[in-house]
Every structure is written in C-alpha cells, then in structure tokens.
Amino acid sequence: MKFTIFIGQATNQTRYELDADPSITVLEALEALRGGKAPEILYRHSCHHGSCGTCGALVNGTPRLICVTKLGDLGTREIHLKPLEKMERLGGLAVWPGPFFAKLPDTDYLRPSTREAGDEAFDPDQAVLRLEDCIECGLCFSACPVEGEFLGPAALLAVAVEREKHPDREKEMLDLAGGPTGVELCEKRYECSKVCPQGLAPGRKIAELRKLLG
C-alpha cells in the first residue's frame, strides 16, 4: 500500500513516499526510509515496544508513541509527523526532552506488583516490586493546553503516586501539588488522559489531588 509521509512543520516540511504493509508501525516506516532512501531523517527511538517513552511525536496532530502506532490504523494514507510540543526541537522529529524532565519530581520508580482482576490465586504477601507504569514519554505534557510554569500531568501523576506509596512524603508531595505551579493551573480539559499510551488517566489523579487539597 502506498503512503505519503510528511515530516516537520508546515513551513519546513519534507515529503516521503513509501510502499509498505499497513501492519507496520510508523517507527518501522521511518526505519525503512532511513535504512534506504532517506538516511537524513531524525527521530528518537529506543525500545520499539512502548516501554522507554522516547519516540513520542504528533501523528496527524495527535501525540502518540510511533513504535506502537500502525500505519493502517490511522485511517488515511497521508501521514503528517511533527515533533512533540513544549520540548526543545532538534530537527525532524527529534527533541531534547529536558523541559519535561525538569518538571518531574524525584520519586520512587518501583511499586508492589498487583495482578489484574480475577487472579484469585495471587497472594499480596508475595508481591514483588515492579516498575511504575508511567514511561515518562511526555505525550500528556505535550497535549496539555496549559502553557508556562504548570508542572503538568506526568509530574502531578508522579506526585499523587508517591504520596500514596510513601506516607512519609505526604506533606512534601501535597506542598508540590498545592504550590503555585501545581493543580490550580490545570484547566480540566483531560487532553492528558486522552493521549496517555499507558491508560493512566493523569487528569483524574490531578482532580483527586485537588479534592485532597480542598
């Protein structure tokens, strides 16, 4: 199937034609182009299975992880790719995510594992420590309509999770959430929850923090 891929901003856009199986991902399409006729394409990628959080980009206007977005699922053969918003742009789709990481608090990235519902045989006393679900991809940060000093959805999600996990950090976390860069700047548009590739609903966590803070 023939696809046309546009990379970059409207004013500085490069167009590529690719004949590809619609079951391949946008990342695989870029890899095929870069390994062949377009070695100059710049994009971030690492794990190729939606765990590292590096490959976010705007795909036809929506922030997505390109490693788990299939060409055939986009409903069009014209694919417009742009770098994520609010990051430092390097060229092509590549960004420096420093502005996003600067807002993330230092929190514990491990938590006790809980199995999915229906796993009755699971004994919570045997819970192992597993990695947190947030992969810090910045899609929510990019999608959030609030500009400026706002900590943003991923950081406030981390604050909420840390507070639940570590009661000794409750005051510190609530101070962050209730501070001038915290939940009061949220406009409750829930764009964050719509784009989260892990289904983590940061918007709801922000609402919960707001309720706690009274």
Add this chain to the structure above:
Amino acid sequence: MEAPYRALNALPLPLAECKVRKQGFSVCIIGGGGTGAALAYDLAQRGLDVTLLEKGELTSGTTGRHHGQLHCGARYAWADRNIARECYEESLTLSRIASGCIEYSGGFFVALSEAEAALQDRFRNCCFEAGIPATALSVETLLSIEPRISAKVRAAVRVPDGSFDAYRLAMMFFAAARNLGARVLPWQEVVGFDISAGRMKAVLYRNLLTGREERIEADFVVGATGAWTGKLGMLAGLLVPVSPAPGTMLAVQGRLVDHVISRLRPPSDGDILVPQRGLTIIGTTERRAENPDWIHPEPEDAELLKAAGEEFIPGFSALPVRAVWAAARPLSNMAGYAARGDAGGRSLSRDFSVLDHENEGISGFASIVGGKATVLRAMGEQAADLVCAKLGSNVACRTGDYALPSWRRFFDGGRP
C-alpha cells in the same frame, strides 16, 4: 516467600561523594549504547576527559530493544561456568548500583515435559559450579506464585534472575558520566578517521543536527558500536569479525507473570518470558543479517514466538500484541583473534573482548566486541583498564562502588 536478594549487599555510596583526579588524557568513545555508557562513566570516574559520539539517539541501536532480563547467569551455566559466574557477579552489582530501574524479584526455570524435568539435576549442578544459587521448588509452590504457568509443568528451579528497563539502565550510566563531566553527544555520525604513521590521531564526524563535519583529537579512541563494529572497522581499514545477528521479541498486553520464566533446557528460540510493567515479553529468535541499520522482524517470527508463549501460558497466543520487534545483537567470530591475548587473560573465558588494534597496525584504537546487557559495567571496566594501561594511567575501577543517579538526571543542565 521472595528471597531478599537485595539484603545480601551493602549499600553503594552516593555519586556526589566520588572524588575524581584529572589524568590529563582524552578519550573518544564511538557508540551510545549500554557499553559506551558504562565505559564513558568508568573513564570519567578515573579522571579522563571523555567525549562520546552516537550517530542517532542514545540507546537507539540494540541496547533499548533488549527484553530486559537481568541474567543471573543460569542460562549460560549449561555451556560456560565462567560466563555464568561473571553474569551472576554483575547482576548483583547492578542490583546495588542501579536498583531504581531493576525488578530484582528472582526467576524460575520451568520444565514443561518429562524430558526437561530429567535435566533438572544437571542444570542445578551447572549453576552450583558457577556459584549461582539455584533451588528446586515444588510444582505446587511454583503455581501458587505464578498461577498462569501451564499445568504441564513438571519441575521448577528458582534462580536470582531479575528484569530491568533497558533504556533506563543505560541512561543511568549516561547520567553518571555526564555528572562527572563526560560529553555525551547524540546525533553525531562518525564518517572517518585521521590515522597517520600507524597512530589514531582524530575522529571525523558529521553533526546531523547542523550538517557540519567536525573533528575531534583524542589520545585514545574506543569503538563500542556492537553490531556496527564491522562497519566502523571498515572506516579505519580494518576487518573486524562482527556481524549483526537479529533477534525478534514479542510483547503481549497483560502482566502474566511477576518473575522471569525460562525453559529448563539449554538455550533455544522462544524460551524466556519477561514481565515488563503491564506487558509480558517473549524472546527470542536468532538470524543473520548484513545491515544493522535496517533490522526488522520476519513475519514467521511472531508466530513462532506466540506458539512458544502458548507453551508457557495457555491462552498466550490469543492475547492482544503490543509490539513485535527485532534487535541486532553483535555476533563475533573471534577464532582468528583467539591467540592474540587481547585485554588480559580472562578474556577468553568471556563472551566479550576488547580488541587492541595496535595488533593490526593502528595504535590508540580499540574495539569492544560481543557481550550482553547484564555485563555492560564489566565490559566498560575491561575496556577502561586497557585504555588506562595504554596511556600509562593506573587508576582503578570504582564503578561498582557508587549508586548511579536516576536517568532523569541525564537531562539536567541543558543539551550536552
């Protein structure tokens, strides 16, 4: 009961307490994967002036695509006790210094047939000889801990495996390297070398962000380019016997297990299940390829892996697939190099080596060949030992003593 492996180890020191004495030598590392990351940190900690060049994003080659099994070495104990022992030591070290991105929960080798169950004593003996604690547990106990495992299970052995976030583990080493002053530069593609009178003088590279060609002089240059080692060698006129060996992995939605599960049999395709957040990964397959820049799964790989997953966990093959991907492992054919005695006496018992290209007529240049993710720190140490010996510096390795900073700290202080 989970074995509290972490409690076996003393706490590492904070990196802020690490004092570095400048040695006055400069080193250029090529390749921004896990090996380059560990080497950059090691050399920066020993006081060398480090610049690392990576042609794409950091960890975008092979490192990030790893399934994340922290190998205690049991998998390798069948064939080579020394490699297994080193894996175990390194898994313990990583669990101390990089605990923030590791699920150090242990793993199980499961026998899914009578024939596999008959291998149990031999397997445990191999582990014992390598110094790896491997204890038998009853099928009932296994199924109480991992209830989704197939009822065909006939025997199970607990080992101190774990799993890690492959991207974040490497980024913790990069964060430490940057913290100690190393320049870690992605989007810089090496295009040639300046070699004169048998000596490496400078590395020529193109800044892919600006399009400009640049040059960096260094007292020593180390290639840490994994499956790209053959390609890099050619730029220097060397024939380094490394080629890409792609392996495919498949992730399904759902955290089906909380521990790494391996087949109780010598290593083969589709014999490892690794939990990764809300996913379960099955790996791997192995093929050969020519071009490491275009590695992709073959259609039949996904079916093979789904069928292998189904053997571990009934229903696996019907679960929604999150991703199927391939990574280019470096496959080395070192037969011709075996007698050279590169990088110390232990190298022949390892699955990686550091090639000193002075043996081919280029001094000041070495390549790290082979290896695996779990031993990245040891690979960095061995390469750093060679670099320091060549430069006449005798500072010892300390990378096992300090806790690595969070990967988040890599992004502090603006773009490198």
